[in-house]
Amino acid sequence: MLQFIVQSVAAWIIPVFIFIILVYAASKKVDVFDTFVEGAKEGFSTSVTLIPYLVAMLVAIGLLRASGAIDLLITLLAPLLTRFNVPGEIIPLALMRPLSGSGALGVTAEILNSYGPDSFIGRLASTMQGSTDTTFFVLTVYFGSVGIRKTRHALSVGLLADFTAFVAAVFICSKVFG
Amino acid sequence: MINFLWFGMMIIGLMVAAATGRIEAVTESLFSSAEQAVSVAFSLISIMTFWLGMMKLIEKSGLINWVVKILRPLSLLLFPRLPRNHPAMHAILMNMSANLLGMGSAATPFGLKAMQELQAINEEPEMASDEMCTFLAVNTSSITLIPTTVVALRAASGSLYPTEIVGTTIIATICATTVAIILDKTMRALSRKKKKRR
Numbered sequence: 001m002l003q004f005i006v007q008s009v010a011a012w013i014i015p016v017f018i019f020i021i022l023v024y025a026a027s028k029k030v031d032v033f034d035t036f037v038e039g040a041k042e043g044f045s046t047s048v049t050l051i052p053y054l055v056a057m058l059v060a061i062g063l064l065r066a067s068g069a070i071d072l073l074i075t076l077l078a079p080l081l082t083r084f085n086v087p088g089e090i091i092p093l094a095l096m097r098p099l100s101g102s103g104a105l106g107v108t109a110e111i112l113n114s115y116g117p118d119s120f121i122g123r124l125a126s127t128m129q130g131s132t133d134t135t136f137f138v139l140t141v142y143f144g145s146v147g148i149r150k151t152r153h154a155l156s157v158g159l160l161a162d163f164t165a166f167v168a169a170v171f172i173c174s175k176v177f178g
Numbered sequence: 179m180i181n182f183l184w185f186g187m188m189i190i191g192l193m194v195a196a197a198t199g200r201i202e203a204v205t206e207s208l209f210s211s212a213e214q215a216v217s218v219a220f221s222l223i224s225i226m227t228f229w230l231g232m233m234k235l236i237e238k239s240g241l242i243n244w245v246v247k248i249l250r251p252l253s254l255l256l257f258p259r260l261p262r263n264h265p266a267m268h269a270i271l272m273n274m275s276a277n278l279l280g281m282g283s284a285a286t287p288f289g290l291k292a293m294q295e296l297q298a299i300n301e302e303p304e305m306a307s308d309e310m311c312t313f314l315a316v317n318t319s320s321i322t323l324i325p326t327t328v329v330a331l332r333a334a335s336g337s338l339y340p341t342e343i344v345g346t347t348i349i350a351t352i353c354a355t356t357v358a359i360i361l362d363k364t365m366r367a368l369s370r371k372k373k374k375r376r
Contacts, residue, residue, distance in 0.1 A: 007333075142293050147303065155183075156361075162319075168349065
């Protein structure tokens, strides 16, 4: 039942949303096409200004992955985390999640395939994947797009939130699925 | 901070590559990552263009007033100093609605629009304003009601119950968002104290 609801919502939400926007705008006598184009004009320039920030950040993250620095960190952290009942298989995902969205999705897919989506590890990985966003990507892109150089406490708050999500996911999953 | 961090990431990457004998992989990864970055930006062009067009319709038709009304308690809690009818508030609320409903593709365009509007009223253009920090705190902890991507991924890998993680995900994300908001408010209060002392 829940599965049916979630899947239908996922399929219908955007079309329904667009339908409501268009019908409501037309009922208020807004020129829908002209207004859409007027707003859409900004799309190109905003996206292109992001290129240098994205290149800088993704190159650094790619380098950390390709050089084996992330693997090294995982090997160093593993004994510490297993002491707190954190399964070692999940550590690569926990490290990748704040750094790279596509990387984390790849790790999650790998975990689901090798341990099975309905295993404890599979459920834990799914929960972790869904409960935070890619902090580095959001920060680089959002601040970069408007030229903010001093980010104050935003990074530390973002990373601590990721850490909280990680701890909460381990705790809740071992209570619910353990 | 970001300068230091980026320098650190690059240097550690280079040194570890040298130490582990993966130095050939470095050059290859540099170019493939740079290419990936540009393709991310290019794929943003299409969704940015579409959703910014929709955003204009939402604002001009007055549909935004409904969103503002529904999410009023949230905006009062998070952004007490931001006027309710400011375009920045509109974009922030649209970004949050998109995230809550699992419309990932729409969230980034609304979020970038929000940053531009916040920057327009920022007193120190090089430094993140209080509102920006709060907005990012909520955003990076990604509060969501429907984790669409994960459910789809689980279904694709043959799960018998793809949605059984919805509940645990919502609880974990609420924990993260709560901590993010509390930390942000604390840091904000601390930085204000520091400013006064000067």
